[in-house]
Amino acid sequence: MKAAYTFSAALIIALSTSCAFAAPVLRADISVVSPIVTVGDMFDDAGTLAEQPMFRAPRPGTTGTVDIDTIRAAAARAGFSEFASNGLSAVRVSRSAALVDETLLSSLISNDLRARGILSHGMQAQTMFASPVGTIEAAATDQPARLDGLRYLPGNSTFTARFILAGVDQPLTVSGTIDLMVDVPQLATSLPAGAILSEADIVMRPVSVRQADAQGIAHLDQLVGMSLNRQSREGMTLRIGDVSTPLTINKNDPVTIYFRQGPLTLTVKGQAITGASEGAPLQVLNLMSKRVISATAVAPGAVEVSTSGLTVAGL
Structure with missing residues (x-):
């Protein structure tokens, strides 16, 4: 009876020990975000070693292979030598990427101009790049691109900007022009003289700030409820002189x-x-x-x- 008890206890200890120290299991295909591949990325059941680094990940948006000998050497450096390879001779490692394009770069420039007070409410910056910026694959982080410096000359609208891209060694420098735009009211449809304007009759479309200032563009609240002074066509930009207070009494009434x-x-x-x-x-x-x-x-x-x-x- 005693011998049977001893055998059962030994079996329980052996099973629990086996579960506690289960060998990591190699994965055949992995995808990572960070520039370093860890034990937890490469293996299932990595346990306490999961955060240990093994080797560098490929460039963002690319895929590489790691042979089994390289994996064994990296595992040994991480602190273990036994793992289940499942008969694999190599592992595919892919690194996720965030796409950086002209739209993202333009939005970063606009944010900087707004923070400086150059762009006020209702204004937009229309950015034109001197040379096309193709789509760039940066590291998939919360901030794949960061504006490192912006030189903008309002007099001739030219700019030069420098960006830091996550996971990319060299900074990106671009140049071009920036036109400051503002939404102006235009007629949504042709209307006769004397028509009383409602919000449905007006659409807001962007034009350059210089053009708006030169032409004396009216604000929306200066137009709604006013009367057109003359017959006007669809798409016409509305100015203060185009409208007047509606007549309460018309001629011959x-x-x-x-x-x-x-x-x-x-x-x-x-x-x-x-x-x-x-x-x-x-x-x-x-x-x-x-x-x-x-x-x-x-x-x-x-x-x-x-x-x-x-x-x-x-x-």
């Missing part, structure tokens, strides 16, 4: 003329000789007396005659 003096209020039918917006003066014809008098537009179809210098007989 029938109106009611109000005359107030103390508790007395008189009304008479009339016809507008000229148009006017609310609060503006206009000429109206008193249809009863056939007199043309000056009045003020107070509402659609309603004008008011000032009591100053005018009597009931003057109506």
